[in-house]
Amino acid sequence: MNIGERLHQVRNLHGLTQEQMVAGIISKSQYWRIEKESNAIRASSLIKILNQNKISVLKFFKDIDDSGIKRRELQDLVTNAYFARDYKKLGKIKHTNLVLDDYSTE
Incomplete structure (x- = not known):
């Protein structure tokens, strides 16, 4: 996974728009x-973007090489959507065939 993909993933996990993610740091089009x-x-x-959105820089880079969403991130995604x-987002999660048991705990 590259930085752009990871930013997209994290932004969606936090339920942010592109404008909210980069407010005052860079332009939406650049992002x-x-x-x-x-x-x-x-x-x-x-x-700056990560700090502004209270996203751990260390966690961001730790997870960047992982191929899937960690168990905790999946739980957060489900909880936030719930x-x-x-319900549309919950349906998407269900249809991705992600099973919590397939992910290691942190």
Whole structure:
């Protein structure tokens, strides 16, 4: 997984729009290109984005090489969708055939 893919994943896990994710740091269009891997991101901008959204820099990079969503992230995703009553999102999670037992605990 690359940085753009990881940013996209984390942003969705936190339920943020692109504008919310980068508010005041870089433009939405620049961020969109970063998620699509057509632009690189400066380390300083990445750290500002993560800190602004209370995302651990260490956890972000620890998980970047993993091929799947960790058990805790999946639980957070399900919990957030449930409490937001986002049944469409819950359906998407169900249809991805992700099984909690397939993921190691942190």
